Amino acid sequence: MLLIPCPNCGSRDETEFHYGGQAHVAYPENPAGLNDREWAEYLFYRDNTKGAFAERWLHSTGCRQWFNMLRDTVTYDIQAVYPMGTPRPATAKTNATDAGTASTAADSTTTGNAAPSTSSTSITASSTTAPEGATK
Amino acid sequence: MSNQQLPEHPDFLWRNPEPKSSYDAVIVGGGGHGLATAYFLAKNHGMTNIAVLEKGWLAGGNMARNTTIIRSNYLWDESAAIYEHALKLWEILPEELEYDFLFSQRGVMNLAHTLGDVRESIRRVGANKLNGVDAEWLDPQQVKELCPILNINDNIRYPVMGATYQPRAGIAKHDHVAWAFARKCDELGVDIIQNCEVTGFVKDGNRVVGVKTNQGTINTEKVGLCAAGHSSVLAEMAGFRLPIQSHPLQALVSELHEPVHPTVVMSNHVHVYVSQAHKGELVMGAGVDSYNGYGQRGSFHVIEHQMAAAVELFPIFARAHVLRTWGGIVDTTLDASPIVGTTPVENMFVNCGWGTGGFKGTPAAGLTFAHTIATGTPHKLNKPFALERFETGALIDEHGAAAVAH
Numbered sequence: 001m002l003l004i005p006c007p008n009c010g011s012r013d014e015t016e017f018h019y020g021g022q023a024h025v026a027y028p029e030n031p032a033g034l035n036d037r038e039w040a041e042y043l044f045y046r047d048n049t050k051g052a053f054a055e056r057w058l059h060s061t062g063c064r065q066w067f068n069m070l071r072d073t074v075t076y077d078i079q080a081v082y083p084m085g086t087p088r089p090a091t092a093k094t095n096a097t098d099a100g101t102a103s104t105a106a107d108s109t110t111t112g113n114a115a116p117s118t119s120s121t122s123i124t125a126s127s128t129t130a131p132e133g134a135t136k
Numbered sequence: 137m138s139n140q141q142l143p144e145h146p147d148f149l150w151r152n153p154e155p156k157s158s159y160d161a162v163i164v165g166g167g168g169h170g171l172a173t174a175y176f177l178a179k180n181h182g183m184t185n186i187a188v189l190e191k192g193w194l195a196g197g198n199m200a201r202n203t204t205i206i207r208s209n210y211l212w213d214e215s216a217a218i219y220e221h222a223l224k225l226w227e228i229l230p231e232e233l234e235y236d237f238l239f240s241q242r243g244v245m246n247l248a249h250t251l252g253d254v255r256e257s258i259r260r261v262g263a264n265k266l267n268g269v270d271a272e273w274l275d276p277q278q279v280k281e282l283c284p285i286l287n288i289n290d291n292i293r294y295p296v297m298g299a300t301y302q303p304r305a306g307i308a309k310h311d312h313v314a315w316a317f318a319r320k321c322d323e324l325g326v327d328i329i330q331n332c333e334v335t336g337f338v339k340d341g342n343r344v345v346g347v348k349t350n351q352g353t354i355n356t357e358k359v360g361l362c363a364a365g366h367s368s369v370l371a372e373m374a375g376f377r378l379p380i381q382s383h384p385l386q387a388l389v390s391e392l393h394e395p396v397h398p399t400v401v402m403s404n405h406v407h408v409y410v411s412q413a414h415k416g417e418l419v420m421g422a423g424v425d426s427y428n429g430y431g432q433r434g435s436f437h438v439i440e441h442q443m444a445a446a447v448e449l450f451p452i453f454a455r456a457h458v459l460r461t462w463g464g465i466v467d468t469t470l471d472a473s474p475i476v477g478t479t480p481v482e483n484m485f486v487n488c489g490w491g492t493g494g495f496k497g498t499p500a501a502g503l504t505f506a507h508t509i510a511t512g513t514p515h516k517l518n519k520p521f522a523l524e525r526f527e528t529g530a531l532i533d534e535h536g537a538a539a540v541a542h
Contacts, residue, residue: 001435002427015437019426021381040527044379044470048368050430073382074430 007081008063020056022046023068024088049073054088149315150194150322155329158355159187161509162347164334164370165362166190167199168310168495169487171317171328172502173360173509175233178324180503181510186326187356189349191333195314198364201464202495203387203409203421205400207244207305208269211260214520214532215473216267218500221517223304225499235316237309238414244305244400245274245283247449249294253405257300264302272301283399285450292448294406307400307411310495317502337374343482344374360485360509362501365430365465367488376480379526380467380489383424384434386442388461392416396452406445418456420446424466424492433463466491471525473532476505476518485509486523 002014028034028042047053053073058066070080070091080089161177163170166188177183190196206226208219230236248257257273264271276288279299288296318328329351338346338353346355361370365382397412407423422442425434439461447454468491469475475489487505490497504518514522525531 001437013437014435021428036527036529040379041377044526045377046379046381048378048381048428050366050369050382053428055428071427073428076429076431 002076002078004057004059004069005078005081006059006062006065007067007083008065009059012059012062016059016061018058018060020058020066023054023056023084052079052091056084149319150328152330153327155187155189155327155332155349155351155354159185159327160356161186161358161360162354162356163188163360163362164347165197165364165366166194166318166328166330167197167362167364168195168314168317168498169364169490169501169505170360170362171195171314171321172498173362173487173505174321174326174328174502175317175324176502176506177510178321178326181506183510184325187354188321188326188328189332189334189347189354190328190330193330194318194328195311198464198466198494199310199314201387201462202310203411203419204307204310204413204495205244205305205402205409205411205421205493206239206308206496207302207400208496209244209246209260209264209271209300209302209305210269210534211263212532212534213267215534216264216269218504218517218521219497220267220269221503222497222500225503226308226496227304229316229499233316233320235312235319237312237316239306239308240414241304241306242399242411243282243301243303244402245279245299245301247279247296247401247403247405248298248300249296249403249405251297254297257298261300264300270302270304272303274299274301283397283401285396285452286401287449287451294403294445294448296449299401305400307413309414313498334370334373337481337484339375339481341482342480344484358483358485358509360487360505361479362487362505364488364490364494365467367467367486371479371486374479374481374484378475378486378488378523380469380475381428382430382465382467383427384429384431384463385422385424385466385492386434386439386461386463387419387421388439388443389413389417389419389459390453390456391459393418393456397450401449403445403449406449408442408445408449410446410450417459418453424468425463430465431463432465466494468492470535471531471533472535474501474521475523476501477508477514477522477524478512479523 003011005011066084068082071078079091163174170188174188208223210216248254261271261273276296280288333350336348337344344359368378371378393416400411402409409421411419413419422438467488469489476487479486504515507515
């Protein structure tokens with residue numbers, strides 16, 4: 001059981017949350033211009049990182065807000081929690097190549113008004129680090 | 137219930153050779169699928185100068201962690217064809233491999249708990265019959281007759297409203313399956329190299345020409361990836377992406393009990409599947425954890441949910457004790473169907489995406505993947521399972537078809 005530090009409610013059991021998969025997958029800027037290969041990439045291809053992975057979570061039985069989390073997919077350690085729409089925070093073990101498909105301005109959320117409306121001016125100030133021992 | 141004893145076990149079933157400097161083909165992954173692929177490459181295509189590279193010990197990944205259920209009652213034509221072919225191979229393999237892995241065709245029951253389940257199940261029975269797959273619809277009383285320990289009262293949270301039944305389905309001893317393939321591979325001249333982790337690939341332009349490992353570089357003309365949950369990691373090394381996500385999948389066993397469970401019972405709705413192993417353990421599988429993970433362990437609440445369902449369906453399990461729980465890493469696709477075919481890299485082939493149900497597919501995966509590697513083109517059974525389907529949209533949506541709990 002993961003103990004997940006919700007940025008609004010504090011640490012809560014994993015069972016209160018809903019997983020949203022890879023973060024920073026932007027909706028195509030020009031959907032009509034995509035070919036089949038590019039649509040396949042957007043619809044079906046996601047990073048499947050072994051190591052530090054930026055992913056989305058929804059605190060569905062708490063504040064009902066989406067947020068991003070940086071988690072190690074091998075140790076399950078939670079390394080950072082940060083708002084939707086802000087870039088992935090730099091961590092010691094992070095590989096920067098993940099930014100390939102990222103477009104922070106157009107960060108996709110499945111629920112229109114559930115995402116915190118963070119402006120891109122408060123990027124680093126609003127990213128929070130997980131409290132110590134915030135795993136399992 | 138089989139009362140067979142396990143066969144006497146020889147000291148060594150295969151050699152532990154040093155890797156040669158080059159092979160005609162290299163299979164990455166020494167689990168069931170990798171070994172079956174090597175076996176069919178050698179037997180059907182005469183390719184014996186090949187190696188199977190395994191980063192740990194032979195069949196120590198998902199092959200050692202699955203719940204050994206074998207069935208072919210899938211909804212769609214493409215799935216029914218490949219899984220039914222696998223089931224027919226399971227029926228002849230003990231003789232062909234000269235190794236009894238106790239394939240016990242005790243039947244598999246898929247329970248229906250809602251009106252929606254009932255409709256889906258009856259539809260699937262019809263589809264199965266049209267595809268030559270044995271299938272029956274059972275009412276609750278017939279369910280009780282076949283599996284007397286099931287609670288069919290209608291006052292439980294998920295009452296049993298009926299079940300589909302495939303009599304030819306069953307279970308097998310998973311370790312023995314791996315050993316049977318490994319021994320035959322070895323006899324045919326295949327090198328099985330354990331503790332050999334792939335660290336990269338050597339490419340000439342877009343063509344793979346070698347495999348870098350912790351035991352040195354091995355030149356090869358063809359590479360077949362059979363790495364299940366780690367397929368994405370290997371693909372990334374080779375320079376392409378796969379549309380799969382790796383998740384932990386958990387299972388557990390009880391301590392040994394007298395034979396009480398004569399068949400295999402699966403419930404997609406409450407997500408539990410139960411059989412009793414030959415030795416007497418109750419073997420139960422859960423659903424996947426929601427998050428991506430490579431840790432070979434999952435969250436306890438998943439196990440708890442599965443046990444709650446199992447105890448309600450099988451009241452006598454309430455007094456059984458859990459002996460151990462474990463997790464494996466499964467490679468899931470969005471249509472819950474495997475990917476077997478060519479890749480964007482020339483001479484590199486991939487067999488992955490079997491997700492939560494790869495064990496049952498082992499013989500067909502090996503047969504079709506070997507054909508694909510040897511000839512460069514897919515076998516008719518795995519043609520629909522190509523990577524290209526995510527671009528063409530010709531998905532094989534077994535998720536929507538609900539026969540996904542394995």
